[in-house]
Amino acid sequence: MTPLTSAASVASVIIKTEAMAYMKTKLVLTALALFAATTFEARAEDLVFKLKNNTNAVLTNFYTSPVGVNEWEDDVFGRQVLNPGEDMEITIADGREVCKYDMRFEFEEGSDLDTTEDMQDLCELGEYTIHE
Structure with a gap:
C-alpha cells in the first residue's frame, strides 16, 4: 500500500464517520423537537381545575361544551357524583384550543x-365552587 492510498483511505473513513455523526445528531435533534412540540400541545389542551360542591345536594351530572357549541359534551362525572361539601379535580382533555366553556350542573332528583x-x-380558572 502506498502512502497516498493509505492517506486517502484514512480521509475517506474520517469523512464517513463525520457524516454519520452529523446524521445522528440531526436525527436526535429532530426527535427532541417533535417530543417538545407534542408535550407542549398536550399541556395546552388539558384544562384542569378543582370543582367544589358547596350546596346541600348531591351533584349528579356535570356537562361542559365550548361557548358557541349547541350540544352538551358527555357527562364529565361519568358514574361518579359530587356530594355536598366535597371537591374533585376536573380535567377536560377534549383536544380543543379554547378556554371559554359553558357548564351545566344537575342535582339529584328530589333536590x-x-x-x-x-x-x-377554564384556562384562568383554578377552582370553581357551586353554591345554592
Whole structure:
C-alpha cells in the first residue's frame, strides 16, 4: 500500500464517520423537537381545575361544551357524583384550543336545587365552587 492510498483511505473513513455523526445528531435533534412540540400541545389542551360542591345536594351530572357549541359534551362525572361539601379535580382533555366553556350542573332528583348553567374561562380558572 502506498502512502497516498493509505492517506486517502484514512480521509475517506474520517469523512464517513463525520457524516454519520452529523446524521445522528440531526436525527436526535429532530426527535427532541417533535417530543417538545407534542408535550407542549398536550399541556395546552388539558384544562384542569378543582370543582367544589358547596350546596346541600348531591351533584349528579356535570356537562361542559365550548361557548358557541349547541350540544352538551358527555357527562364529565361519568358514574361518579359530587356530594355536598366535597371537591374533585376536573380535567377536560377534549383536544380543543379554547378556554371559554359553558357548564351545566344537575342535582339529584328530589333536590330543592334547579339545574344551573354558567360560562367560565377554564384556562384562568383554578377552582370553581357551586353554591345554592
